[in-house]
Amino acid sequence: MGHVYKNVQWTPFKKAYDLGFAAGVVAFIAVFVAASLVSWPAAQTISIPQILIRAFGACAFGLLHVILLIGPLARLAPQAFLPLLYNRRHLGVACFVVALAHAALATMWYHGFSDLNPLVSLLASNPRYAAINGFPFEALGVAALLILFVMAATSHDFWNANLGPGVWKALHMAVHPAYALLAGHVLLGALQTEQAPLYAGLTGAGAALVVAAHLAAGLRQMRKDRVQEPLSDAWIRVGALADIEDKRAVIVTPPSGAQIAVFRDGETVHAISNYCRHQGGPLGEGRIIDGCVTCPWHGFQYRPEDGRSPPPYAEQVPIFRTRLEQGIVFVHPDPEFADARA
Amino acid sequence: MKTDRFFVGWETAPDINRRGFALGAVALTLGGAGLAAALARAQSLPQSGFWDQGDVRDWRGVLQRAPYPILRTTDIDGVARTAFLTTSGKTSVAPRLPRDLEGPVLVRASLIRRDDAIMLAAIDGADWIAPDPGGARLAAPAEEDLGPVFAIGEILDAKCWFGAMRPGFGKTHKACAALCARGGLPLAFCVSRNGVCGEASDDPLFLDAEGRAHGRAIIPYVGDPVSVEGRLVRVGDVTQLRASLNAIRRL
Ligand code: HEM
Numbered sequence: 051m052g053h054v055y056k057n058v059q060w061t062p063f064k065k066a067y068d069l070g071f072a073a074g075v076v077a078f079i080a081v082f083v084a085a086s087l088v089s090w091p092a093a094q095t096i097s098i099p100q101i102l103i104r105a106f107g108a109c110a111f112g113l114l115h116v117i118l119l120i121g122p123l124a125r126l127a128p129q130a131f132l133p134l135l136y137n138r139r140h141l142g143v144a145c146f147v148v149a150l151a152h153a154a155l156a157t158m159w160y161h162g163f164s165d166l167n168p169l170v171s172l173l174a175s176n177p178r179y180a181a182i183n184g185f186p187f188e189a190l191g192v193a194a195l196l197i198l199f200v201m202a203a204t205s206h207d208f209w210n211a212n213l214g215p216g217v218w219k220a221l222h223m224a225v226h227p228a229y230a231l232l233a234g235h236v237l238l239g240a241l242q243t244e245q246a247p248l249y250a251g252l253t254g255a256g257a258a259l260v261v262a263a264h265l266a267a268g269l270r271q272m273r274k275d276r277v278q279e280p281l282s283d284a285w286i287r288v289g290a291l292a293d294i295e296d297k298r299a300v301i302v303t304p305p306s307g308a309q310i311a312v313f314r315d316g317e318t319v320h321a322i323s324n325y326c327r328h329q330g331g332p333l334g335e336g337r338i339i340d341g342c343v344t345c346p347w348h349g350f351q352y353r354p355e356d357g358r359s360p361p362p363y364a365e366q367v368p369i370f371r372t373r374l375e376q377g378i379v380f381v382h383p384d385p386e387f388a389d390a391r392a
Numbered sequence: 393m394k395t396d397r398f399f400v401g402w403e404t405a406p407d408i409n410r411r412g413f414a415l416g417a418v419a420l421t422l423g424g425a426g427l428a429a430a431l432a433r434a435q436s437l438p439q440s441g442f443w444d445q446g447d448v449r450d451w452r453g454v455l456q457r458a459p460y461p462i463l464r465t466t467d468i469d470g471v472a473r474t475a476f477l478t479t480s481g482k483t484s485v486a487p488r489l490p491r492d493l494e495g496p497v498l499v500r501a502s503l504i505r506r507d508d509a510i511m512l513a514a515i516d517g518a519d520w521i522a523p524d525p526g527g528a529r530l531a532a533p534a535e536e537d538l539g540p541v542f543a544i545g546e547i548l549d550a551k552c553w554f555g556a557m558r559p560g561f562g563k564t565h566k567a568c569a570a571l572c573a574r575g576g577l578p579l580a581f582c583v584s585r586n587g588v589c590g591e592a593s594d595d596p597l598f599l600d601a602e603g604r605a606h607g608r609a610i611i612p613y614v615g616d617p618v619s620v621e622g623r624l625v626r627v628g629d630v631t632q633l634r635a636s637l638n639a640i641r642r643l
């Protein structure tokens with residue numbers, strides 16, 4: 051059976067986005083190489099492959115920070131950062147490609163030119179995993195690279211549709227362990243040789259920023275996610291219609307935990323699942339455009355009346371019954387349509 | 393001005409703050425470039441060694457086989473010097489030495505040099521070395537015992553240390569140094585200065601207590617911070633640190 055997936059099209063915005071970050075990557079690597087070459091007399095410069103290994107490694111690690119920051123920032127300040135989320139996958143693929151260049155060069159340079167297979171040297175020559183000074187930090191890089199590879203390879207919407215948003219999302223959450231592995235790769239590797247405070251300081255500041263942004267976004271989410279208990283007739287009181295912005299929604303958390311987005315469209319209300327079929331984006335933070343609930347992440351659309359995407363698309367999310375009494379909105383927490391795949 | 397923006401990525405003209413984005417992109421690119429420059433400049437000092445692999449020449453001198461293949465030569469700068477012989481890779485040239493060759497020889501190789509520390513990387517192929525019947529016979533230098541030493545630092549491969557890879561010490565170079573040690577390349581002991589393997593080029597060659605090359609048992613210690621108790625011995629222009637395996641302690 052073929053799967054229908056929405057092919058997210060190329061648009062001028064997407065092209066500008068990709069061009070923008072490609073320029074950033076090229077600028078970073080070019081400046082790193084140039085500054086390394088001019089910092090010492092010609093006969094004393096760092097070997098060129100070593101400069102490139104470091105430039106690629108630092109660039110990929112920096113990109114990973116950007117990728118990790120976009121998610122929480124888009125929750126904290128959607129107007130400014132949601133557009134960055136749209137093409138985040140391209141950043142992920144770019145990060146993998148730059149990291150691959152780093153890893154390939156490092157393997158060739160440090161593990162090549164001998165009669166031992168470079169991969170054997172890379173993976174088996176130093177088994178001292180209990181040590182700190184002697185720890186084979188390269189192995190952590192290998193593990194992280196594998197994770198980045200799997201994520202880059204499954205980044206296309208084809209995989210998204212075939213694996214389902216739950217599996218896909220779980221797979222792509224592996225970016226967090228990958229980040230932890232790389233922090234170890236840097237801590238037990240380059241930071242043991244590079245004594246300049248800038249190296250340790252920057253690594254620490256980067257980690258602090260990533261953790262702080264995730265904590266702040268998580269805290270805000272927790273406050274939003276407070277469970278609303280149903281009344282004695284099983285309905286949940288959402289609030290006054292007048293308090294919901296037109297074409298927007300409020301998000302309700304029933305005791306089951308599966309959130310509901312209650313939309314206002316003029317003087318009517320509709321309730322649909324808060325989880326986008328694409329990557330689980332928060333539909334309740336979206337907006338009704340042309341009569342369709344539009345996901346804030348990548349713009350998938352659903353008709354509020356039946357939860358279906360307008361033809362030719364075939365996505366569908368559960369909907370919920372609503373009631374409007376004297377200007378007060380109520381929603382029933384039992385889904386009207388049970389998602390076949392969920 | 394519209395403030396309640398809603399971005400829909402697939403729209404031809406999505407509702408975004410264009411100026412904001414252009415400024416953000418420029419700021420990120422400049423910031424990234426600034427960071428790259430700062431990181432590049434903060435890299436620890438590389439060494440002064442060099443190796444121009446393309447500059448292959450003929451070197452005359454006297455062949456010596458122990459503790460490593462060596463060419464005693466005056467071709468570098470007129471003084472009698474010890475030039476360690478190696479291949480172009482991380483392998484010893486010893487298996488490629490013709491069995492009965494001795495005395496004056498002619499070697500085709502490129503120079504790896506860090507001040508007075510010298511190595512010659514032989515070209516590939518069998519004709520890298522030939523007898524040189526007319527060559528001068530340099531006398532082998534005498535050994536001079538300089539007494540016991542205790543040193544803190546790092547055991548590393550002399551080839552990278554002399555300039556084949558810059559920098560060629562420390563944690564990031566450990567795996568490479570271990571490969572060179574496995575390949576049978578000369579090892580050196582880099583004395584730690586302020587916790588880092590420093591810039592000096594007079595660091596001693598690292599040998600076992602009898603002045604022979606350490607075998608593969610040394611590999612796990614290469615590239616780690618260690619202390620060593622041994623003896624310093626001078627042989628001509630080369631200082632040797634002689635210590636047995638059990639005189640090495642990891643720090
Ligand atoms: C097969 C996988 C990998 C191997 C063998 C490897 C190897 C290395 C080596 C040998 C170094 C030290 C380089 C030097 O100082 O000369 C290094 C540093 C580094 N690596 Fe990796 N690496 C791998 C994967 C990765 C990945 C996936 C990333 C990030 C996305 C990464 C990020 C870094 C960073 C940030 C540094 C420090 C660079 C600097 O000194 O400026 N590595 N790696």
Ligand code: FES
Binds near residue numbers: 326327330331347348
């Ligand atoms: S998560 Fe991608 S469009 Fe909703």
